[in-house]
Amino acid sequence: MRTYGRLLRRPSTALALLAAFIGAVPIGMWPLTVVLTALARGGSAVDAGLVAAVFGVGNALGVVTQGALLARVRTAPLLIGAAAVGVPAVLLLQGPWSLAGAALAGLAIPAITPAVRGRFAGTLPGADRPGAYALVNVLFQAGIALGPLLAAGLAASGRVALAPPLAAAGGIGAAVLLVAAHRGAVPATARAAAPRTAATGSRSGVLALLLVAGSAGFGIGTLQVLLPVRSGATTAGAAFAVLALAEVAGAVLVGGRVGPHRAVRLLLGGTAAMAAVYGLLATGLAAVPLAVALGLATAVQSLGTALVLDRFVAPQRVPAVFAVQVAVLILAAAAGSLLAGAVPGAAFGVAGGLLAVAAAVAVAVLGRPAAAERVLPAR
Incomplete structure (x- = not known):
């Protein structure tokens, strides 16, 4: 802390x-x-x-x-x-x-x-x-x-x-x-000589991050429709409240304890955990406990995404790429809500599947976490 x-x-x-x-x-x-x-x-x-x-x-x-x-x-x-x-x-x-x-x-x-x-x-x-x-x-x-x-x-x-x-x-x-x-603000003198990874500047890495953002947004869209429909307004409200609290708690606890070298592990672990939670939601398990798990997983994934983005994008381009991530998440959430309204029985399963695919693509692009996090000397 x-x-x-x-x-x-x-x-x-x-x-x-x-x-x-x-x-x-x-x-x-x-x-x-x-x-x-x-x-x-x-x-x-x-x-x-x-x-x-x-x-x-x-x-x-x-x-x-x-x-x-x-x-x-x-x-x-x-x-x-x-x-x-x-x-x-x-x-x-x-x-x-x-x-x-x-x-x-x-x-x-x-x-x-x-x-x-x-x-x-x-x-x-x-x-x-x-x-x-x-x-x-x-x-x-x-x-x-x-x-x-x-x-x-x-x-x-x-x-x-x-x-x-x-x-x-x-x-x-x-x-x-x-x-x-x-x-x-004073620019960090260490930034010019910041450690680089083998993936720095990779367009495929940025696309993988956008896929992760889109899959996360799609899941949010399905939740916004299906929780009130399946569980009622009171349970849905409680689920969204504990999801937000769990995400905040997870961000505070993890953010104060990990370093940038854990970026890829956080991204992959958080995305995989989110996929698992949506899979469990598809089986009809209780929404509120799963909302806690989803909030914690989302916090881990969000932090990992932010840290990995620093590895692929120069500081001056971070706002542009981050803004595209936000737009992708917004549009994907709309698509998730649309599917949840049209095919409610399949929406959670599709959300979990998309997150699993995003995690697999991230693994393929970044390689094994230990390999992706090897630091190369700065130029």
Whole structure:
């Protein structure tokens, strides 16, 4: 746990982590906000579903575009400019142009988490990065959870009109914080001479990571549909709650104890464990205990993925690739939900099979963990 204390004592790192948390709140807040706003204006369930879908497309496009631009333009104008798009989105959501407002709201979410990941890859020594990535994951999950609660609370109190400007303000605030963190950061002198692995720069390695992200997202999509359908709202809510808590606990415990040399083992072990959990879910076993196992496995896999990404991608390209991972996960989750609705009896099995395939591909690309983690001298 000393790693976490060391990270939080660095002002620029602490600011970046705070930005990651605040930036995640609008991500959790906007989807429910656009739906509640549509319903408050007298829209039907079809209208609400349409604005939610348009928002999701805008979000995926926005995160990929911003991630690609982070390596080419200055961080301040890009992130603050993207967040400022939320201002016209707020106005459009209240009128007849609500679909345009939903699209702009998706585009307006600044790519804070990809930017933070890229910053940490370029400024933190290798020994501190597992802990930093774990903290990013924990704070991101906390922000994602807080966002819908804020939107729902405003709606319950009859002040849903305040939700869009609050979400937009959160994005702008997070962007400003991250810009301040960037100005206070000092690149790690050890980064230029960082250890390289034989897989560094491998396009096939990046594709393998995208396959892992897609398979994980597909599984999430099946859960979102099948847990409420099979287990009821109460059990599903409990399962999702313990899944989130287990993921946070796993990230904190593992991130503070492992080094970058365990990256491949974490990725493969976490992915294989997730495949096993979905296989057990397909048999009809109790959802809540399996949700705990899935949360722990997801934490391990997520940390492994983040550390392996550093081996394949130069620090300046980490935001772009990470953003693509996020977009792939979002789209795969939509596909998983679609399949779960159409073929509920097979969805968990398909999710487990995809994760098993992803683990097998990762093994083939990375080789045996011990071999893949042999360090070569830096040039």
